[in-house]
Amino acid sequence: MTATRQRANPVTQRLRASSPKSVICQEEAAKVMAVEIVGTVHITSPVYVESVSGSRITDVDGKEYIDLTMGFGPHVLGHRPAAVEKALADQITRGWHWGIHNPLQHRLGEMLVEAAPCGEQVVFCNTGTEATMYAIRAARSFTGKSVVAVFDGSYHGVHDYALLEAERSSDRHSPVPRRRGAGIPSEILETVTMLPYNDEAAFDLIRANADRLAVVLVEPVQSSNPRTDVGPWLRRLGEVCREAGVLLMVDEVITGFRLAYGGGQEYFDVHADLATYGKALGGGMPIGAVAGRADVMSVFNAGNGRARPIFSGGTFSGNPLTMAAGIAALTQMRDTPDLYPRLNALGDRLAEGVNRHARRYGMPVTMMNAGSMFHLRFAEGQIRSSRDITNRYVEAEHIFYQHLQERGVLVPGIHLAFVSAAHTEADVDAVIEAATASLDSLRNDGMI
Ligand SMILES: Cc1ncc(COP(=O)(O)O)c(C=O)c1O
Structure with a gap:
């Protein structure tokens, strides 16, 4: 209109x-x-x-x-829950951004590992967009494969690998992706594929593309059609990915600490290799995080004997103000039965x-x-x-x-x-x- x-x-x-x-x-x-x-x-x-x-x-x-x-x-x-407001006010008197490490980072990290069903190790960043970008990079490095699958109707942030939508005229069981908005190079389409959501046809497409698929990205609940009847389908998706040797990344940026303390993975009992977080994890301050299996997450680490770790970094990642707000918010969520x-x-x-x-x-x-x-x-x-x-x-x-x-x-x-x-x-x-x-x-x- x-x-x-x-x-x-x-x-x-x-x-x-x-x-x-x-x-x-x-x-x-x-x-x-x-x-x-x-x-x-x-x-x-x-x-x-x-x-x-x-x-x-x-x-x-x-x-x-x-x-x-x-x-x-x-x-x-x-x-403005009182506990978060107090944590922020207390932290401000000690400073709000230092760049170098602070102990609040591993405290929030421990809480995330405890909450995230697939999380053995974590990496912090500043937005959900960064988190999904890092998870994709980690999956590509770990598997040595380059193609990423997203679902029709999904949203994973604003980087080039996530900004896709289905051609409306394409078959709903085998959607054809197109770039969402201008300014995204057409080459991106060679590195992504699209799967039909809440549809068993997705499983055959994963099997057929297993040789080139590094990771499947899925929101446990899509913002475009929030529902809770997808549990059996999500669990089957986890099994199919495991059998096909393709990593599963559950995007918990919205559902993490919202559907349940353990997010969509806990709510639907779905098993993933990687999960991304944002939003609620920071208690209202900007945050993103990747959590995942220790072997997959080891690709971030230069000290583990890997010739080439993946590049990660961010001026404000793990800043003490966000960490303090996150710890206060998660503590209250965890302890309110x-x-x-x-x-x-x-x-x-x-x-x-x-x-x-x-x-x-x-x-x-x-x-x-x-x-x-x-x-x-x-x-x-x-x-x-x-x-x-x-x-x-x-x-x-x-x-x-x-x-x-x-x-x-x-x-x-x-x-x-x-x-x-x-x-x-x-x-x-x-x-x-x-x-x-x-x-x-x-x-x-x-x-x-
Ligand atoms: C499922 C999901 N993933 C990723 C993002 C991107 O997060 P951010 O807006 O913090 O970059 C969003 C944002 O709404 C989201 O809903």
């Missing part, structure tokens, strides 16, 4: 009129920023944050929202509440969720993978999020949303009420 058409919508106009300071921020940002961090174009009425607390965000116009953004996932415990049952129940309650309403009125929407992460998908019928989601309702989808925002609920422009330990059942019920009323508005306007 064009910006002009969106702006003509009454809800867009009302939101802009009630957010004068955010509108000014957007105009000022457009002058200096080539692109904003998130596609705020998807939230046509701009929102710029002033402060946060628990489950709430307050914007620069003084409006408070129930926040379902949760920093794009890291804030499993909600905004009902955290994950409660989080997952909150997510299920939200999805069930919205889906009940949608079913009752025959609306073409499904609130997909895996525990506390969810994504409202506009599509008719069953969604087996991202291939079942078309852009037929894209206009309705954009306007839906504006109705939600007007009713005091904020979902990020990427539309993958989260509840946290700071959300209450009453918050979730308020979100259900806002979401169902917003869907009714779309229906009354003939958009769905």
Whole structure:
């Protein structure tokens, strides 16, 4: 939908009129920023944050929202949990960046090894993107093979090897990858292959390509279609990779410390060789990490007799502020026994509440969720993978999020949303009420 058409919508106009300071921020940002961090174009009425607390965000116009953004996932415990805030404040008095080693690194490393089912050794970096990039490099070095497989509908960050999507016209059982966006060399396509998600056809493709495949990358739960019915398929994927001599890398950047303390590997009982982390591991500070089998991880180490270790490094990797926040957050997550049952129940309650309403009125929407992460998908019928989601309702989808925002609920422009330990059942019920009323508005306007 064009910006002009969106702006003509009454809800867009009302939101802009009630957010004068955010509108000014957007105009000022457009002058200096080539692109904003998130596609705020998807939230046509701009929102710029002033402060946060628990489950709430307050914007620069003084409006408070129930926040379902949760920093794009890291804030499993909600905004500004006291233990993390204190750890950060204490650390700041000792310094926040040193470059050379600090003891907090191996303390967080030990916690990650304890939590990550496949983790015997770890390497820290600063983002999930770096983590998947390093895992790919490690897998290529360890196996001596060069091709990397990603799944249709996946997301593994913004480096060239991960920015792929399926040609929509290609067969859903043997998707053909294309580069996602400009500026990625076509040669990349010779080093990657794409597999169908949640589809047994992937197993034959892995076997057929075993000689050249170094590693298969999989999110235990894809952001594009969050679900928990993929356990048997994921376990079979692990077996097929093992039999074929191909490494399996589970991308836990979102699911790590969110679905369960041991992430998707624990939740689905899937066995991997490598796993990548980010988001929640840093307690809300920038972080990435690779964890994996000791023999695979040994490729990072120059001191293990290897002629050529892989190159790794990063000015801010393992910085004490991030390490301190991560230790405080993980300690609280690990030591709160009902955290994950409660989080997952909150997510299920939200999805069930919205889906009940949608079913009752025959609306073409499904609130997909895996525990506390969810994504409202506009599509008719069953969604087996991202291939079942078309852009037929894209206009309705954009306007839906504006109705939600007007009713005091904020979902990020990427539309993958989260509840946290700071959300209450009453918050979730308020979100259900806002979401169902917003869907009714779309229906009354003939958009769905
Ligand atoms: C599964 C997955 N992997 C990797 C990334 C990239 O992480 P980052 O944004 O920290 O680079 C993301 C980001 O959302 C993700 O969802």
